[in-house]
Amino acid sequence: MLDAPNSRQPRNSLRLQTQAKALRTVHTLTELKDALTWAQNHALAVLPLGEGSNVVLQPQLNALVLVIKLLGREKLNETDGHVTLRIGAGENWHALVTWSLEQGYYGLENLALIPGTVGAAPIQNIGAYGCELAPFVTAVHSRYCRDGSALSLSREECGFGYRDSVFKQRLADQLVITHVDLQLAKQPAVNTQYPALQSAIEAAGQANNATPQNVYDAVVALRRARLPDPAIEPNAGSFFKNPVVPQDLAVALQQQYPGIPVFPVNQQQRKLAAAWLIEQAGWKGQRLGGVGIHSGHALVLVNYGANSGPAILALAAKIQASVAQKFAVQLEIEPRIYGALA
Ligand SMILES: Cc1cc2nc3c(=O)[nH]c(=O)nc-3n(C[C@H](O)[C@H](O)[C@H](O)COP(=O)(O)OP(=O)(O)OC[C@H]3O[C@@H](n4cnc5c(N)ncnc54)[C@H](O)[C@@H]3O)c2cc1C
Known part of the structure; x- marks a missing residue:
């Protein structure tokens, strides 16, 4: 029932070397139930993976890795204004965005070209270009790893x-x-508030009449121009979250660094741009033993050949320490970290 043990296929976009206790690709709910029972019987933890674009994998994974390939796009409900779809967790996210636009189902355009699967999208409430997944979710359906029992959560219960x-x-x-x-x-509506997107739409002469297709095209073009392709430069997208800090600290930093970007969150809190902090701390374009920070994008850590989770995490720790020392701000790693040293 397990996949070939020596498959060398990279299953994470950072292309880190890792060895799991076992691995199985799951296409149906029956296969999922069997796999969860197998893990129980072998006292193994279960690690579900989609396309591995938001994980840092350490050399040893003491787990059964489940590659989730549950597919399907089902229409649950349709009114004049809306359609509700049930999408299999293994569907590719960007393919879903493209397909929904073709069907005349709107809203996901700003989230075009985010790598990964539909099943992983709720985990970190994927977001980009002024838009997040959360408002589109009506329910998330799942199985408990421990016994295969079902759990469905509403949007509110997802705590996005x-x-x-x-x-x-x-x-x-x-x-x-x-x-x-x-x-x-089902009615076209666009969200072009995000400054870079707004500029692109204006530059294309679409400021007053932008369509969802225009937004989709602009987002795809912006992402292609700005983000390194993991197939060429292995990475996991943004490595750090933008830090949310107390307002007092943001004001003090603005006095010391007048150019610092600060975004409102609520009365007490402000959001800072992690990329700006990292760049100001002198890290953009630096390399350290086979890993580095991309020269065009200070938030993206790249595996330049070290192929090792510990090397990436050591670089991340150095960046965190220097940003903490310079700005008194703690950066939080965005990808999920799994496994242990050999
Ligand atoms: C170049 C690049 C650009 C990116 N840009 C963005 C961006 O703009 N916005 C953004 O939000 N993210 C971005 N990301 C991060 C990534 O695309 C998302 O987090 C995506 O949702 C991860 O999908 P995945 O299938 O690869 O998940 P994986 O990396 O396989 O898994 C991520 C986490 O989800 C869990 N998981 C996966 N599938 C399931 C499942 N079926 N059930 C339970 N748990 C599951 C895993 O256990 C793990 O904890 C980017 C990544 C890259 C490489």
């Missing part, structure tokens, strides 16, 4: 926040997500 959800908190590593229900609009 900035790159956060109940799946990273109270229910972390307890569930395999099998399907996600999304409600999309």
Whole structure:
């Protein structure tokens, strides 16, 4: 029932070398149930993986890795204004965004070209270009790793926040997500508030009449121009979350560094740009023993050949320490870290 043990296929976008106790690809709910029972019988933890674009894998994974390939796009409900879809967790996220636009189902355009699967999208409430997954989710369906029993959560129960959800908190590593229900609009409406997107739309002469297709095209073009392709420069996208800090600290930093970008969160808190902090701390473009920070994007850590989780995490720790020393701000790592040293 297990996949070939010596498969050398890289299963993470950082292309880190790792060895799991066992690995199985799951296409159906029956295969999932069998796999969870097998893990129970062998006293192994279960690690669900989609496309491995948001994980740092250490050399040893003492787990059964489940590669989730549950597919399917089902229409649950349709009104004049909306459609509700049930999407298999193994579906590719960007393919879903493209397909929904083709169907005339709108809302996901700003999230185009985010790597990974539908099942992973709720884990960190994926977001980009002024938009997050959360408002489109009506339910997330899952199975408990411990016994295969079903759990369905409403949007409220998912506890979505900035790159956060109940799946990273109270229910972390307890569930395999099998399907996600999304409600999309049938009337075209666009969100072009995000400054870089707004500029691109204006430059294309679409400021007053932008369509969802225009937004999708602009987001795809912006991402292609800005983000390194993991197939060429192995990376996990943004390595750190943008830190949310007390307002007092943000004001003090603004006095000391007038150019610092500061964004409102609420009365007490402000969000800073992690990329700016890292660049100011002198890290952009630096390399250290086969890993480095991308020269065009200070938030992206790249595996230049070290192929090792510890090398990436050692670099991340150095960046965190220097940003903490310079700005008194603690950067939090965005990808999930799994496994142990050899
Ligand atoms: C170049 C690049 C750009 C990126 N840009 C963005 C961006 O703009 N915005 C953004 O939010 N993210 C971004 N990311 C991060 C990444 O695309 C998302 O986090 C994505 O949702 C990860 O999907 P995945 O299938 O690769 O998940 P994986 O990396 O395989 O897994 C990530 C986490 O989800 C869990 N998981 C995966 N599938 C399941 C499942 N079915 N059930 C339960 N748990 C599961 C894993 O255990 C792990 O904890 C980027 C990454 C890269 C490499």
